[in-house]
Amino acid sequence: MWRRVASLSSSISSSFLAQTASRLNTWESLTTGIAQQAKGVIAPKEKTPFITFFLGGPGSGKGTQCIKIVETFGFAHLSAGDLLRREIASKSADGAMILNTIKEGKIVPSQVTVKLIQKEMELSDNHKFLIDGFPRTEENRVSFERIIGVEPNVVLFFDCPEEEMVKRVLNRNEGRVDDNLETIKKRLTVFQALSLPVINYYSERGKLYTIKAIGTEDEIFEQVRPIFAAFEQTVG
Template structure:
């Protein structure tokens, strides 16, 4: 393998409960990409008792976005474990500052290919999140946190999607359908990535 080849990164964005995690697990299974969930990395860091743990916990509970460099460094460390693989980065970048920090710190290290955007109505996502919250144990799957997460998504994440859209680097998929129908569209997209 050519050691100069950078790992390919695909950003996976969509509102909370739009199906990002479900679709990522299918992509991993079929295409062998590594799934990195920014939220999972932050929750792991939060539980580790590190210097950032308490700050991350407070910000996640309030539906706020953790400082970009913290999240970028967690993602960078995870990617550098095996730079020969390709990655799905789920739930990041969540705002313009996240994206700027990523571009500044990661452009020389990875090939950020495109944004896979799952489009789903807020009402559907709310139902999904409340259903998940009943069994997941996630502190942010309650109606107060969900409302805050939607506000953050619409005000801060959607402009990032639009930014990449202006570069023709967004593949938008309607995720208000059965999982397998959504994945049929996803599969076609990743077959062209190879």
């Protein structure tokens, strides 16, 4: 189980800690754990999380490359879109709202998406995360930082011409309600207006790696692989 502990990370939010602690049953068990570690009774097991955001327009190949990174480097893959679609399928209270938002090519309120990501991170045994299709807006970005309390280590941007993205999405064949020309056009507008500012934000902070997302899947992976290979020693 991936855990972050206050004494090991001052940046973690109190709500995240509280929820983590409740999964460990009580605050007492958490603080006892910290005390034991401090005394060297047990070796610390917690690893600092390593967070990667995969950004890019619809059909730019984010999900495809995530699968390759999982296979090669053992990351956990959290697709924001998949988590939202799972919520629709589970007929949860937010399901109808999420479905309408996706059909319209708009962005689901950040609170909803971040909570789903948070739950997956907490349940994961892994400490290395590929967060795919998130953050898609500045609101997404700020909400993640506020609720999860951490920033990404690395951000990848899959830069793909619109024409190619449209072609790929129309051929995707996964039965998605948003893989039609009308919704794709809306999604591309949303991407330009709301997602590009997030990409620029990470570029200004020196965290962005731009991938030329044209070519075969393997050719694109040859751009992606060295980024992760370079971090492999430090990530663990």
